[in-house]
Amino acid sequence: MTRIYMNRWFSVAYHYIGMIRNNPDGEKFVFYGTHPDPRHMSLLAADHAEVEPAVIGLEYVQFCVDFCKKHEIDIFIPRLHMEEIARHIHLFDEIGTKVMVCRDIELLEAMMEKDKFYELLQGQDLVAIPEYRVVNTAAHFKQAYEELSAQGMKVCFKPTKAEGGNGFRMIDDEQDPVAELFGYVTVSTTFRRAYETLSLAGQFEDVMVMEMLDGPEYSIDCIATAEGELITAIPRRKSEGRLYLLEDVPELMEISRRIAGALRIPYAFNIQVRYNNGIPKLLEINPRMSGGLYITCLSGINMPYLAVRSIMGKPIAAPAPQLGITASFVEQAVVLDR
Structure with a gap:
């Protein structure tokens, strides 16, 4: 037991x-x-x-x-x-x-701070990195926004140490304030609103200002051995609403193999990429089981159990996931007390 x-x-x-x-x-x-x-x-x-x-x-x-x-x-x-x-x-x-x-402390700490991780990956030719600037004052925020906008890019920003979608905002200067007030809550804001708010803070924790990636977003759930040898990688594309697609995307599989081979992240990890102009660019890598892994397991692969077998040092046969699946999820009521 x-x-x-x-x-x-x-x-x-x-x-x-x-x-x-x-x-x-x-x-x-x-x-x-x-x-x-x-x-x-x-x-x-x-x-x-x-x-x-x-x-x-x-x-x-x-x-x-x-x-x-x-x-x-x-x-x-x-x-x-x-x-x-x-x-x-x-x-x-x-x-x-x-x-x-992950016992590689330098790598683990870098994965927890997006800017450090991007710096670590520079020149390794593993995956494309979005254009970005790291700022901690309103003046530098304004400069970064103007530089990226001048290149024809849409712009977003996020704290370098935030987990998941915490603190993520897209800059949209075409917002209708009244429509926004009576519409759904969004993660969009105007440059002016963001700049004025940040100006109140003087200096703040590092924020990454980066190009907004407009294409399909994928989470690639990966399982590896204790030594970081990739066992399986399954791309999961976020679609509209609650829909997800488990897809066979060769270039994402190759990105997973390159990252696993170079970084040797053990057990379970998750690579997040998003396309822009046909190019998959890295968002982040989470060195743990992802929040959506249970959806990926609809491929027929029990990935949490494979991660446990990996740390136990037990042999794992190369799994054959079923792909081409459209999936979603529903809430389940659970009794806590009687």
Whole structure:
């Protein structure tokens, strides 16, 4: 019986626990979870759940170490504070807990900050990088916007350290303020509004001002060995509304192979690209299971379980995903208390 611990995950951990538990090999697992919210959905599928303390840094890592030691955890799949956990990975090695995290600290930290990651990839010919500028004052924001606009580009911006879509905004100077007020909430703003708001802050955390990519957006979910050898990569295209398409796109598969071969990211990771003028350009790489991985698994490949087999050092036959699938998702009601 293998014990798996997941800390402060997104609600989709509910799906991933179910997939690992219902694996085709009949392997038995016991799941442990922690979260500040004892009623969080990520804990619902776990066999044992506890509330996390409000601590950060090494103190948080020590909490995770103590939790793993107390419950004799075999595999720890972290989401929160992956960098800090990786910096102190020896503490987990000493108690015999395998941690599903990239041990290359420089690479891991770079993946967490978009500008550092783009700098790391410059000149490696792995994937095209969007045009961008990093700014931390309103004056530099204005300069970056004008430089990119002068090249005929639409412009967007995002904090360099933000996760997912947090802080992402598209600049659209043709907005109708009244239509915007009574329409759906959007991530668009005008240059003037953004500039005036940023001017109030004086200096702010680094923001990446970059070309807006208008073409199809893909998330490529990948599974690799502990040494970073690519096992499978499945492109998932975001379509209209809640529609996703699992597609066979040779150039995206080749990008995945190049990235895996050069960076050697272990276990599970997700490459996000978006096309512009027919060229796929990198948005970011997440060194963990993605939030939409459960949709990719409709290809017939149990990717969370493959990641677990990988960290356990068990052999994995090359999977044959079914592609050409259009997929979506619906809410599911769940009883918490009776």
